[in-house]
Amino acid sequence: MTTQRPWLWVTIALGALTAVVAVGQALLLSRVIAQVFLGGADLADVQALLLGLVALALLRAALSWAGEMTGQRLASLVKQALRERVLTHLVALGPTFVRGERSGELANTTLGGVEALDEYLSQYLPQVTLAALMPLIVLVFVLPFDPLSGLVLMLTAPLIPLFLWLIGSLAKELTARQWADMSRMSAHFLDTLQGLTTLKLFGRSRERLQEVATISAQFGDVTMQVLRIAFLSAFALELIASLSTAIIAVEIGLRLLYGRMAFEPALTILILAPEFYLPLRLLGQRHHAGMAGKEALGRIEAILATPVAVPPSPMRQAPPTHGDLELKGVSFAYDHGARPVLHQFDLRIPAGQTVALVGPSGVGKSSVAALLMGFVQPDEGSISVGGVPLTEVDLGAWRQQVAWVSQHPALFYGSVAENLRLARPDASDEALEVAARAAGAHAFITALPQGYATPIGEGGTRLSGGQRQRLALARALLKDAPFVILDEPTSHLDPASELEIRTALRELLRGRTALIITHSASLLAEVDHVVQLEPLGDKETMVAQGSPSAMLREAPR
Template sequence: MKLLDLRLLGEAAAVRLALALTVLLGTLGGIAIVVQAWLLSRAIAQVFLGGQTLAGVQTWLLLFLAVAGLRAGLTWSSELAAHRVADRVKDDLRRRLAAHLLALGPAYVQGERSGELAATLVEGVEALDAYFRQYLPQLALAALVPLSVLLIVFPLDWVSGIVLLLTAPLIPVFMVLIGRAAEALTRRQWTALGRMSAHFLDVLQGLATLKALGRSREQLRSIAAVSERYRRTTMGVLRVTFLSALALEMVATLSTAVVAVQVGLRLLGGHIAFEQALFVLVLAPEFYLPLRLLGVRFHAGMQGVAAARRIWEVLDVEPQAARRAAPVPPAPLPASPLPLVFEDVHLAYDEGARPALKGLSLSLAPGETVALVGPSGAGKSTVAYLLLRFLEPDRGTITAGGRPLAALDPVAWRRQVAWVSQNPALFYGTVADNIRLARPSATPDEVIWAARQARAHEFVSRLPQGYDTLLGERGARLSGGQAQRLALARAFLQDAPLLLLDEATANLDPQVEQSIQEALERLLRGRAALIIAHRLHTIYRADRILVLDGGRVVEEGSHDELLARGGLYRRLVTAYRAEVPA
């Protein structure tokens, strides 16, 4: 176990002056301890050896109290500066983690457990507080304060100086030896915490399903088992922490006793003056205090290092776009309308994995509606992710208006695409806020207009506070069809030149679906649209239908043309009609 993690130290680069101030104030506080010890020994020597009364040493006592007050002020200021360092580091790290997860995109997040990521963002970052606020400043003080004391003690009493010098390393040596045993326990503790958080979130999100299937009691037992594993690892860490604290306290006490014994024997033998002996005896416990405090805070430092390992794992994942796209400065968007072309596009989600797309080529002209159909795993959703630049192709090019998509600013490009997914995301907030995500500057009248176009206004008006009604997490208070209509309202409000519809009428009853289809036809006028279809009756009137299979286009044409060919499309339609009678 390293005493200093250089990567964590690098996180404090932006606040290095505040960190240096923390150490400086702490060091001055350590020097104040030396001054206090000298003033106290001076006053006591004059009373017992010089025959002075308390009034005669009043000046020394007042100076002692003044230095004590100064020391308290320095300690308070040092802790305040340390708090600011820790808060700034945590805030910066949370921002970086959030921005990095956004850069990694849905493809990465979907492969991770949400609970573990949430634990990393919250508890993991918060665990660094003790590292930067307590452990890191104390590590510097443990080196600087004893060194300052030795520089003062050696000229006065070199024998005591040698004893202090030889016994001081015992505390950090014991600390490191014990720390090695605790390091693995601490790492397991954080792993168990992440798994417990993920498991709790899984159960909460699937609570209705578990109740319906009668499996809620099994999950309670599973939660109890996960919690018990976390309890055992935590108790293991605490046991080592308490044992190490006891061991370090014993080492410090024995070291102080060694100093006291040798000073006492030399004082009896007349080899050291009383005032010097008293000064060393008063100073000895304070000499070991920074080292003892380092031992106490060493485990907090290990907790921070263990939490940081998971943070580095996330931050070290290179965004797929950065791995596969050549770095180019963002180019301005070409003028709308934008013809879109995929040319010989290949993509595999992981190196060596089966390709999701193999030589895909397609085009989308302004004002044209193109539908993508195909069996599960054909690559339809991958095309959507490429279009939104959540992914970048391994080979091949995607152009918009003749310019490579990779050369365009991704944020500006996504404003040109109105995306309605099969499972729309709704967030905790009002109905109006959820619709206004598509265009935050929209007025209330524009929000209502978009809701009317999506046939959402009627049910929204019946909610307790209408558009100001707070929705539950993930739109928990709405039906699937209502959530879908709010997602469609976003598309109307965004008013983008390109539409990406992933079964936009899913979860709707036939009557509502018919009205939405009419609204979609109005929305599609004059816009290019790429429709990913699972319910095939929704795309019969598309200008072109592309049939995907095995990551490439295997058929292309209108609905009637493809039926007449008797290929894969006809088999898909036949199977669909058998499942859902017309």
Template sequence: MRRLPVPVRNMSARIDPRLMAEGRRTRGALYASIGLGVVAALLVIAQAVLLARVIDGVAFRHQSLAMVAPLLWGLAGLFLLRAGLSYVSEVIAFKAAGEIKTYLRQELLGHILRRGPVPAAGENSADLAGTMIEGVEALEPYFSRYVPQMALVVAVPLAILALVFPLDWISGLILLVTGPLIPVFMVFIGYRAEAINQRQWQKLLLMSSHFLDMLQGITTLKLFGRARDEIAIVARISDDYRKTTMAGVRIAFLTSAALEFFASLAIALVAVIFGVRLLHGHIDFFPAFLVLLLAPEYFVPLRGLSTHYHARMTAIAAARRIFEVLDAPAPAAVEGVVPPMAGGLEISCENLEFSYADGEKVLDGLSCVFPAGRITAVVGPSGAGKTTLARVLLGFIQPQAGHVRINGALDLAGMAAEGWWESLAWVPQNPRLFHGTIAANVRLGRPDADSAALREAARAARALDFIEALPQGFETVIGGLGQGLSGGQIQRIALARAFLKNPKLLILDEATANLDMESEALVLDAIMDLAVGRTVIMIAHRLAMAERADTVVVLQAGRVAESGTPAQLRASGGLYAAMRNAGREEAEEISCAI
């Protein structure tokens, strides 16, 4: 994995308080669950007292069943009450944990969206999906089991000791000494378990990522004959995950074995001492029997803590990645909305500079103007900064220097991103269609659009004919990424989405780069119709798009190398003319080869 685990020794100390802070969001429910659980556990003491009274009365005081019947009814009532309290406590705890999970998933998704598509593109999508689903799900046992159990570990043993010491200080001393040995041992074991759980979580994310990569590249793997190799790799990764899981299970069994050893040793010691003292008449039956009943209950919360301690380890491993995502820097939200802008939008770029994490300048003092109501094509060799310029104009990234001004006055950096996005539509090289109907995908930018507006947008995008030819028309369900449609059809649905939104600004990022000539012609015709009366910026790879523009801006090494009308640039003999001639020669070579 790309991310190395932080030192285990410091991880729980940092993450545990943050998990508890998340728990405070449902503190009322958690406190209620803990309170009910504590009351249910304390009822065990009352049950033990009544049971000891019943046995002592019948066996040694020669009382009849009728005489101890009130005690038996009380015992049955306590049993039912305890069962009811335990049930309600667990239900409340699970609901509280569910609310925390929902909140964290909302926070994760919101933070990823606030960071924007550029940082998200640098993340492993399977890693993020695994963190949002399995990672958040792994926190449920922590909040619903481990946190309430921590309260029981404190309350119940103290209550039992408070009752045992007045009855028999020797037994109380034995319990007081042996009880803390178990948490101390668990802490030592916990360091090892935490490292194993962290490795287990990393391997789970690695396995998820590899599965996703394999499924997405299954065609390539089959064609290159590498499918069997991938099966072997998946088997190896799965086996590594199995070994790590089994190592964690061994630690859990070791913890349970140590707990049972100390608990059994303490109970046996108490029983032996009582046996000797009863034989010599140094203690009465009632206190001895009551303490023997309470001694196993003294260790029950500690057993529960051992059982759910693994939940804490798993939660810490998952929470580390969750908080890593939440702590990733996100741009500060700009208050307010974009002021109303009458007419078209003129966009001016002034000395823009931008570098990615590697430090290389992608935009280096770039200055240009995109006139209102005109079509401007941005061309240039690969790596010239075309896509980065589009990201700046879309508001996905902020330039490190320079300004983007709207209509000569408004600075794009001072506008609310959501307000700016309402004014524009974006059609990328590979538009994203989501699983659902074609109508739902077209309505993405305008959910309240009626059927007439939907059909008009599809007609303008040259998509109506093929949509109506489908079995269910606009209600045809397509798969994720537009499965079931051709590249040209996907592109035209994206254009229909832009038509329906009716934007003031249209940005196209190599919208015809992957299309055949027929589809490209249809898409270009639709773009020309959509461009009427709007400011259009076309990031062009194929110069057929640039030839239809009013103005062409040619980029090279992050700067504007030249600009003008297509005819002017062809005549100037500069970079644009060279690119056009190179494209023509390439087309002629392909034609000759055919």
């Protein structure tokens, strides 16, 4: 916010100058009218005043335009910085956090939520200061000019913020519901789209369509309630401002009638009265426009407040490029010790060798991968690479040295080449082809309509499960990292696809230190050691059984 704050102060300063110019306009306009209608002056007598009035009008228009531009610039800079912070933080939190969230809701927060801050930042935030500053400028002029009118302005001005607070407290609850419904609808809609093929196969698409329609109708109802309150608020604020201006007009009119006030100052104050209430009325309008942004900001702050296990820091030492991976006495629980996943777990992966981690679902196999990647931290014990504790190395640099392939590879909307280059953005076309051939992916890629330039859709929707896995392996090969972690690389594949993946794995694992998490017995032929994880029979918690030497055994070759 440090680099964006000057834009906020510039916006406020421009608004304050606009108020000063408005005072000057009122003075010149009242003087022109007084000289023409009361003094009998002709055009030549007031020509200089009229030119000054036109100049002030142009200046005011320029200041208003500049204020809008600086407000938009402020919003643009803050949104860009905030979106980068959210995305960077989500990456640092890793898949362990993201798996517990609905992707549609996160996408709505990152994109729609940050975008909703536009009016809050560009209009409401500067207006909060201007609503106090601009009326004060007018009041400073009016009080010495006419103390009675200044007193009326001082007594009536607080009524607008008071009613704004009373109505806004009701609107806040509805706006929070509106944002929650919007996030829920986004998450539900994205889940439906991603699972549309499965829904069609099982004949459940019509039911989901009805659910989407119901949620949309609920969101529409809440939106109409918010708009109803916004219109009520606008009516109340306009009514209060009009009645306050009318009070000033009546008291000035009575004094004019009895000859206790001159025409020119009376007209000046009447012209300035609407200018006095205008910033307060605008605050009410922009308050409702910015409330959605405030609600979105609450969710964004909650994401940013989620602690990262160990934030990546270049201040720590660079990780070793080779060596053993070792876990000693590691205990870990996702919910602060209530349900331990691992207990006093020991594991050593010798440099250049491959270890398979097997066992039933829920015993902590994927948790071991998350611990090695630094996405979560153990409650007890230590993790080291090449003898250096993982807590002492820069996690960003460490993750660059690890090729991680999950059972559900992350593929994005874009071409095959763009998805592969996520591992190495500067990779040449030749390097892409070499990696794809090694992963057994080159044949099906060249069979696509545009080859490596073919768009594959979000999540690789145009590809089969085996093709997606081979692309993920090609990406891992392209990265050429010394450490490899594979999480169920052959899950949900038919035997033919699994055989192709095994062939690609041999190339990927050659000469690298690797951990494979698998349920597949056929993959055990590709590893050097097998670690068996089993749940305890007499407890609900899942722990590692035995010492490292008891759990490591030679796999059949």
